[in-house]
Amino acid sequence: MPDNSEPRWVRVAALDALPLHALLQVAVAGTQLVLAHAPEGLFACQAMCPHEMANLSHGRLEGGRLVCPRHLASFALADGAVSAGWMIPKLQVYPVRVVDGAIEVDEAAVLRAPPFRKTTTWDLTARRT
Numbered sequence: 416m417p418d419n420s421e422p423r424w425v426r427v428a429a430l431d432a433l434p435l436h437a438l439l440q441v442a443v444a445g446t447q448l449v450l451a452h453a454p455e456g457l458f459a460c461q462a463m464c465p466h467e468m469a470n471l472s473h474g475r476l477e478g479g480r481l482v483c484p485r486h487l488a489s490f491a492l493a494d495g496a497v498s499a500g501w502m503i504p505k506l507q508v509y510p511v512r513v514v515d516g517a518i519e520v521d522e523a524a525v526l527r528a529p530p531f532r533k534t535t536t537w538d539l540t541a542r543r544t
């Protein structure tokens with residue numbers, strides 16, 4: 416079993432593939448993430464919005480926040496905090512760095528704190544009385 420307490424950096428993209436103001440979807444340890452190149456820096460977070468699972472790689476960057484393309488909740492790139500008025504979990508954000516022109520994400524952090532996943536369970540045997 417791998418030790419997830421130490422960072423395990425994995426290359427996910429070339430820095431050239433992510434110009435300023437761009438978003439890029441990548442996979443780390445089977446989890447879809449979004450890389451964001453904002454004026455405030457480079458960030459990595461879960462790709463699916465914790466509200467209704469919209470793909471945040473189709474969103475936009477605005478003032479250090481990632482704006483969801485579906486219902487326009489926004490998330491702080493630094494810590495994943497959601498904009499006021501939303502009763503949903505914060506976005507999971509992950510350590511990211513650039514080494515020799517390549518963007519790397521800490522895979523161990525992704526495994527330690529996987530994204531919140533909204534699931535719906537249907538009980539088709541239940542009957543109303």
Ligand code: FES
Nearest residue numbers: 464466467483486
């Ligand atoms: S799906 Fe993102 S705010 Fe609703």
